[in-house]
Amino acid sequence: MRLWVKLLAAKAALAGLLLLGSAQAQKVTIEFWHSMGGVLGEATEALVKEFNQSQDRIQVKSQYVGSYDDGINKLLAALRAGRGYPHVIQVYDIGARIMADSRAVVPLEDLARRYGFDMDRFIPQPRNYYTIDGKLFGFPFNPSNPILYLNWAAFQEVGLPYKPSWSLKDLEEAARKLTKKDAQGRTVRYGLSIPIDSWFVEQISYNSGEYFCNNENGRKARATAVTFDNEAAVAFLDMYARLVREGVAANTGRGWADSQSLFAQGQAAIAAYSTASLTGVLRQIGCRFPLRTAYYPFHQERNGVAVGGAALYILKGFPEAETEAAWRFVEYLLRPEVQGRWHLNTGYVPVAKGALELPFVRQGHVRQPNYTTAIQQFLTSKVNTASAGCLMGSFPEIRQYVQAAWEETLRGKPAREALREAKAKADQALERYNRSVAER
Structure with missing residues (x-):
């Protein structure tokens, strides 16, 4: 009798192992490359873990591949080799034209139609950026926009009132009032600090209704020349250089x-x-001073900022089951409740309609009102080809020329001259890129 019971138990255990092995064999594994490090990386890995635990059919293996530049360069190298690329990759905003031209991407709009996903579930501004030749190629996963961070204790100290919207003139005047110098004339508190990053020059252009590249930011036809020597960009760089010389702005x-x-x-x-810096900046500040945030400045009249951050792309060349698994992962990340958690953990703008109405998101905004600034900036931005952002190839290289022009301006060269010199190099880079695409 005991032997019979043992035999039954052994058979049951064997059957269980066979079933488990069968289930594991049917599980689809996909690769996901991302460029989120630090606080943002922790939030990204948490979402991947949540997805893997939410179901038993798909296993996502995530990999941090370095900066946005590192990620797209690694992808392009893998595509040239014809192997080693992921199912899903996060690529920054300026890689949109490159991804579409690569012919290696399954347009997300096609997959949305195939699987019955309603495209109207997304707010228009991020969707506006990633629509190329009338079709959405990547889904905006972590949309950002530039905002002003204000040391509210310093504002109260000098009696400056809060302003949600700022012109360059407003910004310069406030920076002067907020600057503190010691008896020897050395600056102990700068009025303004902005990193030397092309993104801020791009955004002052868009927010002032200017284009960063021709053919209406490459939205009416392929961009063939840059236009970053526009009046808003010139005014911005000249202002910043002037304030650095006077010890009002920092050069970091x-x-x-x-x-x-x-x-x-x-x-x-x-x-x-x-x-996206909001959560990290709040941690750095601690209890030193209260923080307030405001919209990014404009030159003469406010138009609207373009989407920053990055989108998720699904690559071609995989079996249908793996492509569907990649889609299910992307779809999960874009659910309102997932977007809501992602938003509160990072500061990125949720793109899914309904995310902001969720009770836990509303409570998060009550606790930290600065999360609403970027959302309101998007919602009050005009949706046009200026705020859509520039769509062009060689954007990573071209950004280097803009940043070099900013540095030349800080060394004393007039911004218009520095930007025109940079434009000559950028136009050559863009011509090379367009020619390479035409030759494929």
Whole structure:
């Protein structure tokens, strides 16, 4: 009798192992590359873990591949080799034209139609950016926009009122009032600190109704020349150089970390960063001073900022089951409740309609009202080809020329001259890119 019971138990155990093995064999594994490090990386890995635990059919293996530049360069190298690329990749905003031209992407709009996903579930501004030749190629996963960070204690100290919207003139005047110098004339608190990053020049252009590249930001036809020597960009760089010479603005170089540290330590009263910096900046500030945020400045009249951050793309060349699994992962990340958690953990703008109405998101905004600034900036931006942002190839290379022009301006060269010199190099880079696409 005991032997019979043991035999039954052994058979049951064997059957269980066979079933488990069968289930594991049917599980589809996909690769996901992302460029989120630090606080943002923790939030990204948490979402991947949530998805894997939410179902038993798909296993996502995530990999941090370095900066946005590192990620797209690694992808392009893998595509040239014909192997080693992921099912899903996060690519920054300026890679949109490159991804569409690569012919290696399954347009997300096609997959949405195939699987009955309603495209109207997304707010228009992020969708506006990633629509190329009339079709949405990537789904905006972590949309950002630039905002002003304000040391509210410093504002109260000098009696400056809060302003949600700022012109360049407003910004310069406030920066002067907020600057503190010691008896020897050395600056102990800068009025303004902005990293030397092309993104801020791009956004001052869009928010002033200017184009960064021709053919209406490459939205009416393929961009063939840059237009970043526009009046808004010239005014912005000339203003910043003027304030640096006077000890009113800080020159912390191209890296964001030094500028953020300066601001968090109370040594700069106004700064400009991404909305995605919000959680990290709040941690750095701690209890030193209260923080308030405001819209990014404009030159003469406010138009609207373009989407920053990155989108998710699904690559071609995989079996149908793996492509569907990749879609299910992307779809999960874009659910309102997932977007709501992502928003509160990072500061990125949720793109799914309904996310902001969720009770836990509303409660999060009550606790930290600065999360609403970027959302309101998007919602009050005009939706046009200027705020859609520039769509062009060679954008990563072209950004380097813009940043070099900013540095030349800080060394004393007039902004218009520095930007026109940079434009000549950028136009050559863009011509090379367009020719390479035409030759494929």
